[in-house]
Amino acid sequence: MPVALLALAISAFAIGTTEFVIMGLLPEVATDLGVSIPGAGLLISGYALGVVIGAPLLTVLGGRLPRKKMLLGLMVLFIAGNLVSAMADTYGVLMSGRVIAALAHGAFFGVGSVVAADLVAPQRRASAIALMFTGLTVANVLGVPMGTALGQALGWRSTFWAVTVLGVIGLLGIVFLVPRQQAQGGNLRSELAVFRNPQVWLALLMTTFGFAGVFASFTYIAPMMTEVAGFSSGAVTWLLVLFGVGLFAGNLLGGKAADRSVMKSTIFILIALAAILTAFVFTAHSPVLAAITIVLFGAAGFATVPPLQMRVMQTAEGAPALASAANIAAFNLGNAGGAWLGGLAIERGLGYTAPNWIGALLAVGGLAVAIVSVFLDRRVRSGTGSESFEALQKTRKIDAVAN
Numbered sequence: 001m002p003v004a005l006l007a008l009a010i011s012a013f014a015i016g017t018t019e020f021v022i023m024g025l026l027p028e029v030a031t032d033l034g035v036s037i038p039g040a041g042l043l044i045s046g047y048a049l050g051v052v053i054g055a056p057l058l059t060v061l062g063g064r065l066p067r068k069k070m071l072l073g074l075m076v077l078f079i080a081g082n083l084v085s086a087m088a089d090t091y092g093v094l095m096s097g098r099v100i101a102a103l104a105h106g107a108f109f110g111v112g113s114v115v116a117a118d119l120v121a122p123q124r125r126a127s128a129i130a131l132m133f134t135g136l137t138v139a140n141v142l143g144v145p146m147g148t149a150l151g152q153a154l155g156w157r158s159t160f161w162a163v164t165v166l167g168v169i170g171l172l173g174i175v176f177l178v179p180r181q182q183a184q185g186g187n188l189r190s191e192l193a194v195f196r197n198p199q200v201w202l203a204l205l206m207t208t209f210g211f212a213g214v215f216a217s218f219t220y221i222a223p224m225m226t227e228v229a230g231f232s233s234g235a236v237t238w239l240l241v242l243f244g245v246g247l248f249a250g251n252l253l254g255g256k257a258a259d260r261s262v263m264k265s266t267i268f269i270l271i272a273l274a275a276i277l278t279a280f281v282f283t284a285h286s287p288v289l290a291a292i293t294i295v296l297f298g299a300a301g302f303a304t305v306p307p308l309q310m311r312v313m314q315t316a317e318g319a320p321a322l323a324s325a326a327n328i329a330a331f332n333l334g335n336a337g338g339a340w341l342g343g344l345a346i347e348r349g350l351g352y353t354a355p356n357w358i359g360a361l362l363a364v365g366g367l368a369v370a371i372v373s374v375f376l377d378r379r380v381r382s383g384t385g386s387e388s389f390e391a392l393q394k395t396r397k398i399d400a401v402a403n
Helices: 004-024 026-033 037-061 067-086 091-118 122-154 156-177 188-196 198-218 221-229 235-260 262-283 287-303 305-315 320-347 354-381 386-402
Strands: none
Touching: 004 026, 004 037, 004 067, 004 091, 004 122, 004 156, 004 221, 004 235, 026 037, 026 091, 026 156, 026 221, 037 091, 037 320, 067 091, 067 156, 091 122, 091 305, 091 320, 122 156, 122 235, 122 287, 122 305, 188 198, 188 320, 198 221, 198 262, 198 287, 198 305, 198 320, 198 354, 221 235, 221 287, 235 262, 235 287, 235 305, 262 287, 262 305, 262 354, 287 305, 305 320, 320 354
C-alpha cells in the first residue's frame, strides 16, 4: 500500500480521537459544566450534525481545489475547532468548538476516500479505504483510552489540547507524504445528477440506519458500564481499549469482505450487529460478558464502514467525492439520531441498557434497506428495473430519429 495512506490514517487518527473521546468523558464534562449526562451526550449529536452540514457543503465549495490543498485546508479548520474546545469555559463554547471541528470531518473523509481508492488497483479499493479508516480504529484503541485517562487525570480540557497537537501532526503528514492531486470536482450540475439514482439514496439510508444503531449504544457506554456492569470509572479506559481492538479487527475484515462482495458483506454484518446489540441488553449486567460483548460490538460496528463507503461510491461513479462526503454525513446523521434516541430512552426511565434495544432495531432497519437495494439491483439486471426502462426509451427515440 502507498505511503500516502499513512498520512491519511494519521489525520483520521486525530479526527477519530476528537470524535469519540467525548464518550469516555461524559461524566466529567457533565459535572464540570453543570449539565445532565443526556445533555452532555448532545455534544456528540452536535458534532455529528456539524459533519452532516459540513460534508457536502465544503466538498462542493472546494470542488475545484487540488485534493491535497483541500485536505490541508480541512485539517486547519479541524485544528481551530479543537483549540476552541480546549479553551471552552461554558457548554455553549464547547459545543461551538465541537461543531467547528466537525465541519471538516465529513469532507476530509469524503475526499480522502477518493484519494485512497485512486492510489491502488481497482480490486483493492475497499481495502485501501479500510486502511485509511484504520486511523479511526487506532484512535479507539489508543487515542480514546489515552484521551479519557488524560481527561480524568488533568481535566477534560487537557484532552482537547492533546487532540490539537495530533491535528498538527496530521497536517504535517499530509504536507510531506500525500502527492499532488488533481482538482476533485467538475461540473456541479453533473455531480448532483448522480443523486437522481435511487440506489445512491438507499446506500445513504443504509449508512444512516446502520450507524444510528452503533451510536445509540456506544454514546452511553461509559454510564452503562459503571451503573449497570459495575465497573469503576477508571476501568472505562480499558473497556474502550477492548472496543477499539474490536474496531480495528472489524474494519480490516470488513474491507476484505467488501473486496469480494459489497452487498453480501453489508447484509451479513448488519445481521451480526443487530444480534450483538440485542445480546448486549442482557450481557451488560455481567462484567465479564459485558467486556466480551464490547469487543464483538466494536468489530461488527466498524466492519460496516468499508462496504457502506464502497456502496455509495459504486452507485455514484460520476461524483465519487461528493457522494462519499454525503455518506460521511449519513454516518454522522446516524450518530446524531442514535445518540438522541438513546438519551431519550434513558431520560424516559428505561435504564442504561435501553439504548441497546434501540440500536438493534435501527440495525434491522438498515438491513431492510439493504435487502430492498439488492432486490432493485436484481430487477435492473433482469431487465425489469427503471434503468432498463429508461434505456429502452432511449433506444426507441434513436430508432425513431433513424427512421
